[in-house]
Amino acid sequence: MGVKIANALGAHVTLFTTSSSKVDDGRRLGAHEVCLSTNPADMARYTNRLDFILNTVAAPHNLDAYLSLLKRDGTMTLVGAPAEPHPSPGVFNLIFKRRQLAGSLIGGVRETQEMLDFCAQHNVLSDIEPIPIDYINTAYERMLRNDVKYRFVIDMTTLN
Amino acid sequence: MTTSKAYAAVNAQSPLCPHEIHRRDPGPEDVTIRILHCGVCHSDLHTARNEWKNTIYPCVPGHEIVGRVTAVGRAVKNFRAGDLAGVGCMVDSCGHCASCQDGEEQYCENGFTGTYNGPVFGGDNT
Numbered sequence: 001m002g003v004k005i006a007n008a009l010g011a012h013v014t015l016f017t018t019s020s021s022k023v024d025d026g027r028r029l030g031a032h033e034v035c036l037s038t039n040p041a042d043m044a045r046y047t048n049r050l051d052f053i054l055n056t057v058a059a060p061h062n063l064d065a066y067l068s069l070l071k072r073d074g075t076m077t078l079v080g081a082p083a084e085p086h087p088s089p090g091v092f093n094l095i096f097k098r099r100q101l102a103g104s105l106i107g108g109v110r111e112t113q114e115m116l117d118f119c120a121q122h123n124v125l126s127d128i129e130p131i132p133i134d135y136i137n138t139a140y141e142r143m144l145r146n147d148v149k150y151r152f153v154i155d156m157t158t159l160n
Numbered sequence: 161m162t163t164s165k166a167y168a169a170v171n172a173q174s175p176l177c178p179h180e181i182h183r184r185d186p187g188p189e190d191v192t193i194r195i196l197h198c199g200v201c202h203s204d205l206h207t208a209r210n211e212w213k214n215t216i217y218p219c220v221p222g223h224e225i226v227g228r229v230t231a232v233g234r235a236v237k238n239f240r241a242g243d244l245a246g247v248g249c250m251v252d253s254c255g256h257c258a259s260c261q262d263g264e265e266q267y268c269e270n271g272f273t274g275t276y277n278g279p280v281f282g283g284d285n286t
């Protein structure tokens with residue numbers, strides 16, 4: 001959804017992914033470029049190039065690898081919440097480009113309605129994998145294995 | 161009190177299993193919905209397994225909810241029975257702190273009430 005909304009807002013969007021299987025999907029979702037983050041040469045192409053990074057990763061990882069992709073005055077905002085902290089980023093990486101590392105929570109009721117209205121207006125829809133509720137524990141295991149492309153959505157009529 | 165069907169984790173190791181939960185009676189500002197769909201967020205998994213060390217068991221995770229309104233309290237103006245309604249991560253906040261006054265109730269200084277695993281102002285946990 002981040003990719004779709006960023007595209008609808010008019011941004012030039014680059015998707016960073018660890019899995020090559022998501023490259024084609026990323027383009028279909030509206031990414032103008034897709035970078036395979038496990039490939040150092042691919043990552044290096046973006047050094048000092050990005051205005052903003054929306055970091056949705058919910059596992060501890062090396063933030064410097066992404067901070068160094070920001071332009072001067074660029075911001076990386078963390079919205080994923082890992083159970084263990086990320087390794088602390090290098091300060092040089094921040095001060096020499098006046099970069100910012102930030103965090104953000106969900107929207108409030110007003111912002112959430114605004115987001116829904118924006119999505120309705122721009123026909124931004126979620127891609128989902130519908131599941132019955134008795135599949136939930138398998139869905140969790142698949143999330144842990146990174147074996148999920150789209151949001152699992154439980155059809156609650158299957159709860160009897 | 162209302163009894164609802166759910167899938168709950170009873171401890172950090174247990175898979176989610178069928179479970180019955182009790183909800184307080186809806187108040188004048190409350191909207192009652194029949195849940196149709198619910199998205200699965202990684203927060204659900206973190207919470208079910210107590211990975212943030214704050215889970216209240218039994219825990220019924222799920223906070224990307226779409227439902228159909230079945231009843232509304234007498235003070236409710238924006239919803240009527242039959243409407244579609246969505247519920248996100250948050251179902252209440254104090255309403256009077258600086259963040260709430262600014263319309264940024266997700267940053268409620270008294271702690272917003274999560275859709276699950278949250279303390280309710282004057283009630284049981286969500």
Ligand SMILES: [Zn+2]
Binds near residue numbers: 255259260265269270
């Ligand atoms: Zn407040």
